[in-house]
Amino acid sequence: MKMTPAWIAASLFAAAPAFAAPSATDTEFATKAAQAGMAEISEGRAAESKGQSAAVKAFGKKMVADHTKAADELKNVAARSGVKLPTTISADEKATAEKLAKLKGTEFDSAYSEHAVKDHEDAVALFKNEASAGSDAGLKSFAQQTLPTLEEHLKMAKALPSGGAMSKSQ
Secondary structure (H helix, E strand, O other): OOOOHHHHHHHHHHHOOOOOOOOHHHHHHHHHHHHHHHHHHHHHHHHHHHOOOHHHHHHHHHHHHHHHHHHHHHHHHHHHHOOOOOOOOOHHHHHHHHHHHOOOHHHHHHHHHHHHHHHHHHHHHHHHHHHHHOOOHHHHHHHHHHHHHHHHHHHHHHHOOOHHHHOOOO
16 A cells, blocks of 8 residues: 555544543633633732831732743643633723722732732632643643642732731631
8 A cells, every 4th residue: 555645644633632622611621710810910010019017018029920920831831722812911900900009008918918818819719720620731730739738829929918808718
């Protein structure tokens, strides 16, 4: 049998494994995680520059570093899973960023800290759900590996000036 380029291509295509599209739940997780991560990076930069307390500035710096690393990992996992990630933050996060931009001093610290608690409570819940019920192995593993960092961020946010004020679990 003569092997033509078309025959070779056809046989390779037929032998290629079929990849299942990620579930709607996995896609929603990746979208929300990406948007939340972008917001944390943006708000962390604001905290570094606008924060009054050293604790808020240091927390903001950590958020930029940790969420940049997580965003890079999520991009790789999402690409392998066939999920297209958003490139902008959600409308709610945009409104929060605009609110924070108008504040300074202790007012900024308080609002940022309270928002960081709420955001990380939401993120921990989102990542716990994906870690336990996700159907895409890559996204599920990403959630499992990232969850301890988010739980640590939540603990740190609650320790910030006014950070515990909005905590659901206190």
